[in-house]
Amino acid sequence: MGAQFHGEWTWTMFDDAHFHSSRGTSFIGAQFHGKWTFFDRAQFHGERTSFGRAKFHGKQTSFEDAQFHSKWASFEDAQFHGEWASFKAAQFHGEWASFEDAQFHSKRASFKAAQFHGEWASFKAAQFHGEWASFKAAQFHAKRTSFQNPLAWSHVYFDWDPRPPYAPITEKPDSVLPEAWPPTVQDT
Structure with a gap:
């Protein structure tokens, strides 16, 4: 089990933090129980950055404007609870960004204006359970981005999704799968 951050009024803040390590930064299995967890404008460098199996239980979790320069950025099996999970304007510059098997139980999840670069970005088998999840103005520059086989897909919006009575804002990039x-929800 990873580090645990507790407290009824806890603000776990890593705003503007710079994480530099040749091997990378690990929050694997970390549990964030305070009301607010912020990594806004944080920068991650090194071989890999991992929040794999991390659990965010607070009211708000934010990685707004965070920059991931690690070759591998992982939120695999991470769980987001509470009211808000935000990756607004986050930038993933490494070879691989993974949200595979991530669970978004938060009421709202935002990837508005997030940028995905590199070889591969994956949300394969992710679960979106909230009131809405937005990828408005997100940029998919990775060679491949996968949203294949989600385990839950509730009110997930992209610029290419028509929202009555409006037409789509843009077309889905060919690099985005499926x-x-x-995507079709996978039977479990």
Whole structure:
């Protein structure tokens, strides 16, 4: 089990933090129980950055404007609870960004204006359970971005999704999978 951050009024703040290590930064299995957890404008460097199996239980979790320069940035099996999980304007510059098997139980999840670069970004088998999850103005520059086989897909919005009575803002990039949109929820 990873580090645990507790407290009824706890603000776990890593705003503007710079994480530098040749091997990387690990919050694997960390549990954040305070009301607010912020990594806004944080920068991550090194071989890998991992929040794998981390659990965010607070009211708000934010990685707004965070920059991930690690070759590998992982939120695999991470769980987001509470009212808000935000990756607004976050930038993933490494070879691989993974949210595989991540669970978004928060009421709202935002990847508004997030940027995905590198070889691969994956949300394979992710779960979106909240009132809405937005990828408005997100940029998918990675060679491949996968949203294949989600385990839950509730009110997930992209610029290419039509929202009545409006038409889509843009077309889905060819690099975003699956080709047939929206993804089909995988039976468990």
